[in-house]
Amino acid sequence: MGKFEIETDDLVYIPSDDTFLLAENLEIKEGQSVLEIGTGSGLVSMYASLLTEDITATDINFNALELAEKNFKLNNINSIKLEFGDMFEPVKDKKFDVILFNTPYLPTDSDDIIDDDLNYAFDGGLNGRKVIDRFINEVSNHLNDKGIVQIIQSSLSDNDRTLDMFDRNGFVAEIAESEKFFFEEIVLINAYKI
Template sequence: MDFKIDTMETVYIPAEDSFLLAENLAIKPGDSVLEIGTGTGIVAMYASKITDKITVTDINLDAVTLAEKNFKKNNIENIEILFGNLFEPVKNRKFDVILFNTPYLPTENGDVIDDNLNYAFDGGLNGRKVIDNFLNEVKNHLNEKGTVQIIQSSLSNNEETLKRLDELGFVSEIAASEHYFFEDITLINSYL
């Protein structure tokens, strides 16, 4: 890892999915970037090596606090941090690139934990609860010829995501994939 980061129990600790996104960023110098669900801020830190127009959001207040601490720890000052769910904090704004390591795990009531960490993985019964809400709004926040990069799992139906993106007018592909135990973690790149 190129950065020093602190972690905490209530914030998702960077794992394979985080690095699959961080190592395959489709960002150009000067792009405006929005990362939804920044967690520790690790993906945004990699993005900061490419562009200085970065906004991050998280629904987990612990994550917002931790990301700010990690940015300072690495002398990164060009990232705007906002608290809120999905696109709420950036209501009337548009970006060139939108990044999201989605909460993609299918969860039943017994799987839900009473803790802020739950936001990081709880995808609802079919793993698509947050993914579908994101897809419903993403085009409203993307500049013309923009790019969306989503991390999700084969457990949350990659084909459904590709179909929805196609219906929204995107050209999409599974740009990278890694197999772990019972699932494939995939990076979907979509272009307007």
């Protein structure tokens, strides 16, 4: 896993190409406060910890928090605060300089849904936007002025709509990086709060 030793768990999203697309392109300056939504194994927050010390990581999957805590200990990282809950719920009164989210972007119908907590990691609803739209509509309330949002999504969940929504919510957004796969393109979108 590159710089870090990491354990995995069947109930937690295993770091994949999308994880590394985010982890290797972080735009974080020293001293900035960072929030990672849906930390999973904790790997993106671990990369962030190389750049700043003020990191909060949340997840709606309790197994993910337990695994992330294990991985932080394994790598002697003790600067990351873990919070359990849905999206911004655990940090509702706080604002951050950088917000990171490898979104659950896969379009899913009832046949695709799995009956355990791993489902949170990829279930984007019918058009892949169930969580993305909610996130974009709420993120501004938790971001400091001149802050940045970095999210991962797929061409299957309508990149243009995401850019347009960020635009309408007072951001300048762009596709910063992308990786083509057989049937989709995974993109990293950077959105800067004006």
